[in-house]
Amino acid sequence: xxxxxxxKDSGVDIDAGNRAVKxxxxxxxSTFRPEVITDIGGFGALFALDLKNLKNPVLVSGTDGVGxxxxxxxxxxxxxxxxxxxxxxxxxDILCSGAEPLFFLDYLATGKLVPEKAAEIIKGIAEGxxxxxxxxxxxxxxxxPGFYDEDEYDLAGFAVGIADRDKIIDGSTIKDSDVxxxxxxxxxxxxxxxxxxxxxxxxxxxxPETYIEELxxxxxEELLKPTRIYVRSVTGLFDKFNIKGIAHITGGGFFENLPxxxxxxxxxxxxxxxxxxxxxFRLIQETGEIEEREMYRTFNMGIGMVLVVSPEETxxxxxxxxxxxxxAVVIGxxxxxxxxxxx
Numbered sequence: 001x002x003x004x005x006x007x008k009d010s011g012v013d014i015d016a017g018n019r020a021v022k023x024x025x026x027x028x029x030s031t032f033r034p035e036v037i038t039d040i041g042g043f044g045a046l047f048a049l050d051l052k053n054l055k056n057p058v059l060v061s062g063t064d065g066v067g068x069x070x071x072x073x074x075x076x077x078x079x080x081x082x083x084x085x086x087x088x089x090x091x092x093d094i095l096c097s098g099a100e101p102l103f104f105l106d107y108l109a110t111g112k113l114v115p116e117k118a119a120e121i122i123k124g125i126a127e128g129x130x131x132x133x134x135x136x137x138x139x140x141x142x143x144x145p146g147f148y149d150e151d152e153y154d155l156a157g158f159a160v161g162i163a164d165r166d167k168i169i170d171g172s173t174i175k176d177s178d179v180x181x182x183x184x185x186x187x188x189x190x191x192x193x194x195x196x197x198x199x200x201x202x203x204x205x206x207x208p209e210t211y212i213e214e215l216x217x218x219x220x221e222e223l224l225k226p227t228r229i230y231v232r233s234v235t236g237l238f239d240k241f242n243i244k245g246i247a248h249i250t251g252g253g254f255f256e257n258l259p260x261x262x263x264x265x266x267x268x269x270x271x272x273x274x275x276x277x278x279x280x281f282r283l284i285q286e287t288g289e290i291e292e293r294e295m296y297r298t299f300n301m302g303i304g305m306v307l308v309v310s311p312e313e314t315x316x317x318x319x320x321x322x323x324x325x326x327x328a329v330v331i332g333x334x335x336x337x338x339x340x341x342x343x
Contacts, residue, residue: 011145023119027126031136045138056165060099064089065156083124088227090159091132096246098169099161106139106157111148171245171261180332185304189227199288233324245308249300267337277302
């Protein structure tokens with residue numbers, strides 16, 4: 001007589017999924033805002049909009065993933081920080097429109113669901129949401145045997161925020177002689193890791209546990225630094241200053257991201273001597289023998305977020321950011337040009 005098969009025999013363990021949800025619960029609830037009116041486990045997550053302070057509300061959304069940085073988490077078997085990366089990539093993007101992040105949803109897909117590992121990942125997502133002031137109101141955990149290796153997973157998410165239509169930041173008012181302010185990154189953030197992995201792990205054959213003197217830590221510890229979340233520091237500027245443009249320096253670096261906020265007829269001149277990139281960038285460039293332009297086209301080079309402000313407001317903006325614990329400096333200015341970046 002043939003054995004009666006169950007879903008678990010195919011590699012999907014429903015009981016493990018239920019246990020994972022229980023382990024995640026405390027992390028998820030720690031992010032809830034008053035507007036959240038459902039608990040986890042429903043078919044849909046409900047969020048009540050408070051519009052009394054908005055004349056013409058606009059929802060702003062963004063989606064992203066962690067990319068191949070996840071492979072570093074696999075190699076180190078450390079999974080409690082990549083969730084913050086996932087949140088950061090989304091909320092920093094919608095921040096560029098002047099939006100306040102309201103809520104976040106995640107998607108976690110894995111070859112074999114290990115509840116404790118899933119809970120560590122969600123713990124990182126919850127930390128990112130708390131830093132951004134948004135609620136983690138739902139998500140999906142998918143066990144996909146045969147599609148992902150048992151020790152691998154993919155992680156993505158999306159954020160929804162809100163802004164007043166009259167206060168949306170789109171770069172349209174940027175003009176000649178405006179000042180470019182750069183806010184420091186924590187390191188690589190979540191971009192360029194395919195190149196980083198090729199250099200360090202395939203060409204140089206290093207290990208994540210290799211201690212690097214100039215980094216002051218192991219290579220893996222440096223590479224797994226979570227992406228910085230700028231929401232609280234930057235949203236505090238909106239009611240005090242006229243922020244004309246905001247750019248999140250992610251994939252594509254300076255050359256691809258800065259032109260996205262420039263109006264026609266304007267360019268940015270960036271003074272690379274105005275800040276010192278973290279040592280990891282020099283290590284990548286020298287080890288991989290990478291041309292300077294390629295570095296600025298691939299990595300954030302130590303600047304995670306860029307603001308454009310008028311000259312008369314620059315000192316106030318810098319002072320505010322410093323009080324918020326940010327390392328911010330003037331890195332350039334706006335000139336007449338053809339929507340290009342000159343470094």
